[in-house]
Amino acid sequence: MKTHKLLSRILLIVFSFSLLALSCKNSNKNKNFKLTTDERKTENIIVAANQTEKYLELLKGKNIAVAVNNTSVIFKNDSINSFEHLVDSLLSLEIKIKKMFAPEHGVRGIVNGGKKIENGLDEKTGLEVVSLYGDNYKPNKEQLKNIDLVLFDIQDVGARFYTYLSTMHYIMEACAENNIPVIVLDRPNPNGHYIDGPIVEPQFKSFVGLHPVPIVYGMTIGEYAKMINGEKWLKNKVQCDLTVIPLQNYTHNSTYTPPLRPSPNLPNDISINLYPSLCLFEGTNVSCGRGTETPLQMFGSPFLNKDKYTFSFIPQPNFGANNPKNKNQICFGLDLSKEKRLSSLNLNWLINAYHATDDKDQFFSRTEFFNKLAGTDKLKKQIEEGLTFDQIKANWQDDLIAFKKIREKYLIY
Template identity: 35%
Template sequence: MKRCFTHGSVDERMTMPRRVLTRAGGIVGIGAAAALVLSTAAGAMPAGPTPQALAPMAAQAPTLELGIEALFDDPAELALLEGKKVGLITNPTGVDHDLTHSMDLLIAGEDEGGYELTALYAPEHGILGGAPAGAGVESYVDERTGLTVWSLYGATQRPTAEMLADVDVLLFDIQDIGARFYTYIWTMYYAMDAAAEFDKGFIVLDRPNPLGDRMDGPILDEALSSFVGLKAIPMQHGLTVGELASYFNGEFLDDPVEDFHVVTMDGYDPDDFTSGYGLPWVLPSPNIPTIETAWAYAGMGLIESLNASEGRGTTTPFLWTGHPSIDEVGAYDLAADLNSRGLEGVTFRPMFANPTTSKQAGKLSGGVNLHITDPEAYSPVRTGLHVVSAMYHLDGIDWREGTIYPSQSCETEADTCWIDRLTGDKSVRMQIEAGIDPDVIIAGWQDDLAAFDASAEPYRLYAADEPEPTEEPTDDAAGAGDDGAADGAADGAEADGSSDGAGAGAGADGSDAQGAAGADGADGTDGTDAGADGDADGAQAGADAGASDGADGADGADGADGADGADGADAADGAQAAAGAGTDGADDAGAGAAAAGDRLPVTGATVTVGVVLALLLSAGGVLLVRRRQHS
């Protein structure tokens, strides 16, 4: 069975068909009330119920065996390294369930495995994870291990012949967080491309996706390619790094890696994401401090595209957004508006903060704090899109400009804006500006999302559990079965009214740092705002060819604006994006700045048709954001 985002109860979701994609015709049903913005006058009642913070997850044993653990537990896997010189691409997240780092495990296992670890490779934020987003990561010799650490987030994002001269096979062991604009997956892509060119092996030590196997968001228009999105995958991709690497190798690389392998996890069930798979949380980048932040990032990362703060420089990055123009009444109104939209699994409360870094630093700003109350029902992309739309239409808030170049603007359809890089689709910006309901926008990408899901099927490594066969009911049992069906039908009818809460946690975590090639980047929003206060946390590789002028990552030190980071001039072409490719989000303004891509025309007819269809389907009360499910 497949769990789907619905308005119904958990029981109803559990009985959905395994691969249900969307509602009829791919159109999202929208309740009339949810389609309208609730305007609250000054002195209105407090917004919504008192929010409850997500309770800390009880300590539990891991529900799976990680790829790094399977490598040493399975002699057949370890034999793949025998007689070889090994290079390791990693960061602080490359640990086993006891928090022992993979580089230490590999060094300790050299004699048993008959291999030699000869080199390390650092993504945004560096091997040690302390480099601010947007700050260039230099190559150096590690004092503790004596190994050379080659930077893949500096003058180059793609390993060179010199970097690979002393290795036979590359191992990739980094925790991804499921968002297209989180730059670690593009570090993996470039490394695979180099491995194919220089005839090296490539092995992925697989890790779970913190968002499970749920997919959402538009497919990237490659005319907007940057280090926060190089290739045509969804904003929330729903794959493990091993599955994603398999897809890259089979679909995107002109010359696939011949000696390619994934060391799979044992016991991986994407539905276990709500418990964090029983694993300790290690910050993948500075502005993803908790697993709750990771759940939100794929949608709330879109805030990087506004001149509002996405929470960098506060204790709640990507869980709070605000702007100095929002006063107390405005903050309460905004929370009431968002709480009225039927966003499941999340509650908003008014909150003020004074960011210490990045956008609006040093300015008391009103806004909302997001509390994820039910991670299974919560939809990151849908939530994020609603928040961006609500914020954009407030006085004083506009699209962010100057993320890479001082003259960069976001005024016309011809401009390439940071929101375009993050969503990967210019029509999203056009529709938000036109005031189209976010759920209508979401309906527009369902067919493309379903097509990507089908194309990814051959690369999935973890089969869903097959339902157990049921025995034919006896005469005595038939009545009970009928009663059960009636009960189920009643539950289904009840479920029809609820709203789907899929939110936006997409990568603002990149290195938007304007002058440096953020090492602090995987945090999509963790970048150092070097230069343009690149809050889009991504690797915004600078316009200068090898320059470190690229990471506008909001995630790091205020520069690697998750989304902003790797917008380097070459990113779109697969060339090395200039030094700013942030993991926190790549602001590849330079790289993909070229083409605008076709967009859905926004006309009166478009709005009318979309709203009419939405209201018609609202009668059924079902709002479904496509999600892959298991029995």
């Protein structure tokens, strides 16, 4: 009898763990998916990829290269709950896709930020994958050999240091040099409702800021492509044969939550909205939550005053960060997951954290990277000199006025 009871308990425990494992598996399976709080507004916007009647004829009979990731999808049955990857859809229509260009995070969007992407084959389709986030950022002549057209379709989040903008720039540049047309399938900008931040100065130009634009520029990726081309920002001022397939039912004030996470550490609309304000912490010794379940929705470090910053977390390796900053250390900071939607940058969190740190000399632990993210070395100096956010912000207003005049020429919506 005792043996029977023991066996029953063992089976119950095994069953419970099986249910837990299945729950975790399903949770991870849906980890990249999140509905907006306003489904009607999201579903009413028709992304360019869904408007196949506007670009399929341009692809037929040609050898195509695609620049895509996990967000490159066509929504099925007019619902954001059901979708098919753009590549799968085009292949089923007998479009001749010859290779896939991989941006940061890879063509499936699962590689940790900053990690080198390798050339290879896509497991699902068997197509050749050419990394544009490894040995080279720009496709070379050999990689474009026998390609008639490049199709670009990647979800942007409206922050200048999001590297997909730079990937698009180098694709456009390479195609201009090799007389290959580029089609950009437009997608909404979830931070398209405002413009803010310092402009990139020439000496701080980098892969996280190639163009003289503010941190938040208020344009879709299609509009941004038109600006790159029109302002002749490509090398030697070349211009590519560019076609932008526009969105329907979109304005810059539209509320839009990408149904698929744009990158591993942007799991929801809160993180996407906070990203432009929090990413500057990447150039400091402060973590912005990578290695937690809610990245880009908090910040903290072991060096902040724990009496003032009572919220705490411990970064640990996970899906979005193999080796997160301040790994396995208690970080004291703020939980921002309940913050209202921002319509301007908030750098007070950064400024206040600097003044509350125990070791100010080590706060800007990655000064060069911080300056590249900011696009200038002035911001760091202004924070160290004790300027308020309002005083700092006043310094970039004239530049924003000039940028808005440039931006206006390329607006579609």
